[in-house]
Amino acid sequence: MCGIAGIIGDITNNDLIHSMAAAQSHRGPDYTGFWKNENISLAHNRLSIIDLEAHSNQPLVSNCGNYILVFNGEIYNYIELKKELNYNFKTNSDTEVLLAAYIEWGKKCLHKLNGMFSFAIWDVKKETLFAARDRFGVKPFFYTKIDNKLIFSSEIKAIHAYGINKTPNKKVWANYFAFGSYGMPNETFWKDISQLSGGHYLEYSNKNLKVEKWYFFEKEIKKYQKKYTYEEVKTKYTNLLKQSIRLRFRADVAVGFNLSGGLDSSALLTFVNQQENSENIKAFTFYTNDKRYDELPWVEEMISITNNPLVKVLLKSDEVENLSKKVAYHQDEPFGGIPTLAYAKIFEQARKENILVLLDGQGMDEQWAGYDYYLKNENTNIIQGVNKSPFKKEVLSKEFLAFAEKPKYPKPFEDDLLNKQYRDLFYTKIPRALRFNDRVSMASSTELREPFLDYNLVEFAFAQPLDYKIKNGIQKKVLRDIVSEFLSDSITYAPKRPLQTPQREWLGNDLKDFVSNKLDEIENSSFSNWFDMNKLKKEWQNYLEVDNDSSFHIWQWLSLAFILKESSN
Template sequence: MCGIAGVVGENIEKDSIHKMLLSQTHRGPDYTGVWEGENVALGHNRLAIIDLTATSNQPFTDNSNRYQLVFNGEIYNYLELRKELNYNFKTNSDTEVLLAAYLEWGKDCLHKLNGMFSFAIWDAKKEKLFAARDRFGVKPFFYTQIDNKLIFSSEIKAIHAFGIQKTPNRKVWANYFAFGSYGLPNETFWQDISQLSGGHYLEYSNKNLKIEKWYFFEQEIKKHQEKYSYEEVKTKYSNLLKQSIRLRFRADVAVGFNLSGGLDSSALLAFVNEQEYSENIKAFTFYTDDKRYDELTWVEEMISITKNPLVKVLLKSDEVEELSKKITFHQDEPFGGIPTLAYAKIFEQARKEDVLVLLDGQGMDEQWAGYDYYLKKEDANIIQGVNKSPFKKEVLSKEFLALAEKPKYPKPFKDDLLNKQYRDLFYTKIPRALRFNDRVSMASSTELREPFLDYNLVEFAFAQPLEYKIKNGIQKKVLRDIVSEFLSDSITYAPKRPLQTPQREWLGNDLKDFVSGKLKEIEKSSFSNWFDFDKLKKEWENYLEGDNDSSFHIWQWLSLALILDNNTN
């Protein structure tokens, strides 16, 4: 897991790539490398995870010196691919395997890769850049075109460090406030800065940019639509999950895992303990000392079965102000609230304990239909744990609200449930969570791996019939039955609990002055015309008086203020 950066075009200033790398050095503190050619500069921040030797530093060149690679992520099946390739390897890294795979198969190599990745390869002979992003967009790739240059990086701040002005993308911000959208897969909250969508690649030469989709999920799941019995599905899925976790334990540094009290986390724990030497693998969990929200009871029950070392990380309300400023710097865009801050502390603690790779349970709800709104016919609110709409469009000025347009997502399937799952996988839940998680893990120079997002798992589960996903109102039926062999019924069949902290209470009590001060900063800023401040203040008063079913709108306003702070520092 690392940071990449690059500039392709004429008249590249010598220090531009160095400024970009310096801004994202937290992504790779072990080595910073630069390669410069005619009309191109590539840079890399390395976090050494596989083959820790200097021979695997990047930018990485092939044996002919024609190709240069910068790569962020992991190719989990690199050992298997290495056996297929006729190449004179000089390292034991997945980096060299990736480059050799591209030389052997060209862009078709993407279909052979099992991993999380964003990378760019420069062909000096053709003066052409090829870049690609993994199927679900686990690893980021941002880019912009300006002055006949293509500029790309792993973080938005690196493109700003190049000299691109920080100008808000007003439509994305309007959609965020009005509908809770974090943008489409190719958008960011900043004008002129785009993302390469997950499952896409780009080619750039002669000042021409071409972007193509390479991962066609709708077609891939057809390969799994053979009718299996329920027991066959359980067996096949268990084997796929074991394989996914086994691949994600490939590392030359210590591996741990994040643990909550939910079913997905329980499944991860159960299968992690199928690994050799699992008793030494540390589990990390956060808590806030508030029994209404903490999941320590369930976590400790699971740990009592497996005997893994457990590291408990406490988040206190008096840490939120400073921590929110720090994480806002790393996120560059709005993020998910106080739970994200608590999650960030886990990676910080893991780094202190020299655990550089953590596994996470992200992705199970989307493949096995685990969210409560999957049971509803209507287009239900996708924010868990609230009864009323969490969005307060009425506090927006008429001019700003006019920019908002409710996002519409593709519906490639006849079945409504499949379309909701598809939306969450590629447009809402997963892209949002992956963005938050990449940036909080990298803030502490740690790597996060998501075994449940192995494409083999996702495709197979997605393709299964409804009655295997939801039966008699019980969601994620297959998964529950699989883990019931390892864990107690109180964990296996517990209803889904939104991952929470006392955010609504803290914002209205412990952090009341902090929030009030930030709202005043917005009112005095150049962004005050985005709001009707009389209505906004009334909503804040209502919240303080107990109308706090949702705290999301308060966090939205706080997010804007924190980002304004970050822009002026």
Template sequence: MCGISGLIGHEDFELLLCAMVESQAHRGPDAEGVFYDKNFAALGHNRLSIIDLSPKSNQPFTDHSKRYYIVFNGEIYNYLELKASLRHDYNFITQSDTEVLLALYIKYGVSCLGKLNGMFSFAIWDTKKKKLFAARDRFGVKPFYYSKSQNRFVFSSEIKAIHKSGIKKTPNQDLWRRYFAFGSYGLPNETFWEGVCQLPAGHFLELNEGNLNITQWYDFASQVIKQPLVKNYTEAKEQYHDLLFDSVKLRFRADVPVGFNVSGGLDSSTLLALVNQSQVNSTKIEAFTFYTNDKRYDELSWVEQMISHYSNPLHKVLLKAIEVPELSKLISSFQDEPFGGIPTLAYSKVFKTARNKGVKVLLDGQGMDEQLAGYDYYTTNTKSTIQGVTKSPFNPKILSEDTSDGMGKDQYPSPFEDSLLNLQYRDLIYTKIPRALRFNDRVSMAYSTELREPFLDYRLVEFGCSLPIEFKIKDQQNKRILREVMTKYIPQSISYAPKRPLQTPQREWLEKELKQFVEEQIDKIKYSNYAHWFNLNEIDNTWSLYLKGDNDSSFHIWQLVNFSLLLN
């Protein structure tokens, strides 16, 4: 897991590239590298050493001919198998997955992407053809941002690096208003800043003589449709069981310590059990969880119950309300865009603790709800994108009439005949997974720690989504097949416990302990250059009602805080 950056054009990019690399130092503190193809291209890299820790694997990395240079962020989990398949085609000099990826591209070109099981964003510069090729993994675990002008193309792992290249930091009003009105975090190619785009997940780009072409290489819907229909439930459980174990096993490939995050739910319990069932000396693998000392929300008792069945060291990370103001400012500077709220802050402390304990890689249970219909609204047939709320968490009335004029909701494709599968598709490709991956990438990288999501292994997701509805939901119980597969590994009191959507006392803290902090952020908006975007009287009214108890949801308050923090 690293940071990549680059500039393409007929200029001297040395100073700009250095500024971009420096801005992403947190993503890779183990080594920095640059490559210049004078007056054509400049590539930069910040390395977090995970596989093959030797300097020979530093980047930018080149092949034997020195024609191709690659900067790569992520991990190719099946790199050993791919390396074996290339043994007659390439003379490897490192033990890294970076060299395997470059060798694979040299042999197969674009079609190499379909052979990769991993999380990745990378760029390859062809010094002979003066051509850039870049790609992003199937679900967009790893970020890739870019900006193109008439004479220059810039790319990086984080938006702040794009702004360091000279692109003015101007809020994208269209997306911000959709955020406030509908909770949108943007379509796959959008960002909250003008002039900055992102390469959508499952896409690659080619830049040749200033011409930019973007192509989709992974179509999730078509892959699900192509899956052989498994009608036998026993057979489906066996296949799902094997995929679960293999997905976790692959993600333990590392030359540094690996740990895992755990909460009190089924997905974390599954991860805990799989780690301990599949790894030698598993009891030495460290687990991490957060809590807030509020029994209404904390899952610590559930976590301790789960851990008691094994012997993993458990690190309990406490978030206090008094920490939130400064931590919000810090994490906002790493996120570059709005993030989910206080749970994200608590999660960030987990990565800080792991790094301080010498654990550079953590596993997480992200992705299971989307593939097996785990959210409440999957069974209630609502159009919601938020788990566990009874009324809209958004308040579009805080926008001025001029700002909200002509505004419409994001529209998502419905490629399947089945409505439930279309909801899963929306959450995987457009809403829940993209934003969660962005939140999580930034908080892990803020503390130079790699996060891996075994349940987002594309084989597992495709298979899970392709299963008949009755394999996923039975008697209003979500994730049926997972619960039954894991019955022999975890207690039924956990495997059949209901999903708990809230993990922190965000609603209460914003109203009480953080009241002054919230009001400071609201005042900042009122005196900003963007005050005219808002109906300021309605903001005051909304806050007043919240303090009087209208706090079923706190998201509309956190939105204001988020916006204010990002105005710096």
């Protein structure tokens, strides 16, 4: 896990690439390298996970000297791919395997890669750049094309460090407040800065930019749409999951585990502990000392079965203000509230204990239809755990609300449930969670791996019939039946608990003054014209006195205060 950056065009100021690398140095504290000529500057911040030796530092130059690679992520099947390649390898890294794969197979190499990645390869002779992002967009890639130059990086702040103005993209912000959208896969909250969508590649040559889709999920799942018996599905999925975990244990540093009290992470830990090299893997969990929300009873029940060492990380309300500032700096865009702060503390603690790789259970709900709204026919709100719409469009000014356009997502399938799952995988739930998770993990210079997002697993589960996913009102039926022989019924059949922190209560009580001060900052800023401030203050008072069913809108306003403090209108 690392950071990459580049400037393609007439390079007259070499300090700019150094400023970009410095802005995201937390992504790779072990080594920072550069490669430059008159047309391009590349930078790489390295977090050493596989082949810790200096010869695997980047930018990596091919044996022929014609190809220069900067790479962020992991190619989990690099050992298998290495056997297929005719290349004189000088390292034991997955980085060199990726470079050799591109040299031998060109862009077709993408379909052979099992991993999380964003990378860029410069062809010295052709003076062309090829960049790509993994299937689900686990690893980030941001870019802007300005003044006949292409600038790219792993974090938005690095592009701002280049000198691109920090100007809000009003459409994305308006959609966030009005509809809870975090932008389409190619958008950011900042004007003139785009992101390469998951499953897409980019080519840049002669000042011309082309972006193409390379991963066609809708086609890939067809190979699994033959009718399997229920028992065949259980067996095949179990084998695919074990393979995914086995690949994600490939590391030359210690591996740990993020554990909640839910089915997904408990199931994952069950199979993690069946790996040969998983002895005494540490599990990390957070809690807030509020029994209404904490999942510690289920976590401790799970640990009593697996006997893993458990590290419990406490988040207190008086930490929220300072932690919010830190996390907001690393996020660059709005993030998911106090649970994200708690999650950030887990990575801080893991780093202190020299655990540089953590596994977690992201991605199971989307492939096996685990969210409550999958049971409903209407295209309902996708915010879990609230009874009515958490969005407060009425507090927005008419002028600002005019920028909002309700997002429309593709519906490639005839079945409504599949379209909801597809939306969540590629447009809403997963892109949002992956962005939050990448930035909180990298803020502490740690790597996060998500075994459930192995594309083989996702494709296979997605393709299965509805009654394998939801039966008699029980969701994720296959997974529950797989783990039932290992786990107690209280874990196997536990309902989904969407709220894991007392965010609603803290914002209205312990943190009331903090919130009020932030709302005052908005009122006294150049962004006050985005709102009808009287209505906003009235809604805040209503939250304090009557209605705190949802705190999402309160956190939206805080996000504005956190993120836009030093921005231009």
